[in-house]
Amino acid sequence: MGSTGSIGTQSLEVIKSLGRRVIALTGNRNTSLMERQAREFMPAVVAMYDEKAAEDLRARLRDTGIRVVSGMEGLIEAAAIKETGTVITAVVGMIGLRPTMAAIREGKRIALANKETLVCAGSLVMDAAEKYGAEILPVDSEHSAIFQCLTGSPREVKRLILTASGGPFRGKSAEELGHVTKSDALRHPNWSMGAKITIDSATMMNKGLELIEAMHLFNVEPEQIRILVHPQSIVHSAVEYVDNSIIAQMGAPDMKIPIQLALTWPNREMSTAPELDFTKLGGLTFEEPDLKVFRCLELAIRVAKEGGLLKTVMNAANEQAVSLFLQDKISFNGIYECVAGAVSGYKNNPNPGIDEILETDREVRQFLIEN
Secondary structure, X not given: OOOOOHHHHHHHHHHHHHOOOOOEEEEOOOHHHHHHHHHHHOOOEEEEOOHHHHHHHHHHOOOOOOEEEEHHHHHHHHHOOOOOOEEEEOOOOHHHHHHHHHHHHOXXXXXXXXXXXXXXXXXHHHHHHHHHOOEEEEXXXXXXXXXXXXXXXXXXXXXXXXXXXXXXXXXXXXXXXXOOOHHHHOOOOOOOOOHXXXXXXXXXXXXXXXXXXXXXXXOOOHHHEEEEEOOOOOEEEEEEEOOOOEEEEEOOOOOHHHHHHHHHOOOOOOOOOOOOOHHHOOOOOOEOOOXXXXXXXXXXXXXXHHOOOHHHHHHHHHHHHHHHHHOOOOOHHHHHHHHHHHHHOOOOOOOOOHHHHHHHHHHHHHHHHHO
C-alpha cells in the first residue's frame, strides 16, 4: 500500500532482492510510476485511490490482464486480498486506517509504516490485531529498533529511548525558525524521505507521533518514553531495563534494513543496505530536545498524555498544516499555530470509535482549508 511513495519504492526494491511475489499494489495519482511498477511486478490487482488516475491506468494496462480498482473500496480490496500473507502499509495519512483494519481482520502480517493508523486509533488497531491473530511489525527505524531490543526480555522494561536526528533545524532558535523556507525544511541531513515526513522531522512533530505509536505498539505509558536527539542517526533507538542496562540497535541510516526485517522476521537475510563501519563513525552524541523551540513536539507529548480524540485532531491538523506550508500558504511556524489552535478548540472524547475518528479527521481538515 502506497507503492509509489518513498517507503513504497524502497519496499519494492527489498521485495525484488528477496525474490518475493507482489500480489497487489496501491497508489494515489502517480499513474506513470504505477504503470512501471505493475509491469515489472505483475500483481493481480492495482488500486488507485484517485478515480481519474484509475481510469488512466486501466487504459495503460489494458494489455496486461492486471485488474485495476479504485477509491477507498479499491484500497480495502487490495489490502484484504486472500492470496497475500503480508501487507506493507506505506501510505501517508489517515487514508491508511480502513485498509489496514481490513487486512488485520484477515489475520495478515502488517508491516506498518503508516504512523497515523496507530496515532489516531492505536487501541482499536491493537485490540483488533489480537482478536484476529494479525501480527503488527513496525517499519519505522525507531520502532523496529525497539522491537529488536525487546526480543527476549519484554517484561523487565524501565523505559524506551526514542532517538531523533533533530532534523535540518537542530540548534536553531525560535526566532530563526520564523524565517526558514520550504527548501530549508525539506533538506534533511540524514534521511531521504517523502515531503510530509521530512517537514514533520523539521518541526519534530514526527517524534511526537512516534511516541504515541510506541505507546500502542509496546504497551507503555508516555512517561516511560524518553526522546533524545542523536544527530548521527546510527543508534535508531534503545530499551533501558529495570537493572539499568541498555540495549540499543544500530545501523546505517537506510530504511531498507527495517523494511526487510518486517518481511523476513524472525529470520534475517542478506541485505543490500550498507554495512556500518565503527572506525569511520567519528563519534556519537546525544542531547535533550529543545521543547521551547520545537513546540510541535511539546504539543504532541501533551496530547499523548491526554489521549483520546485529541490525537486525531492533532494529527489531522498537522497533516493539513504541512500541506498548506508545502503550498506556501502558511509559514513554518504557522504549522504549530494551526495544530495548537485545532487542539485547543476541540472537546476530548477518551474512547472514540472508528466512525468518530474518521469524521473528526474530516472536520478538522475542512476547517483548516476554509480558514
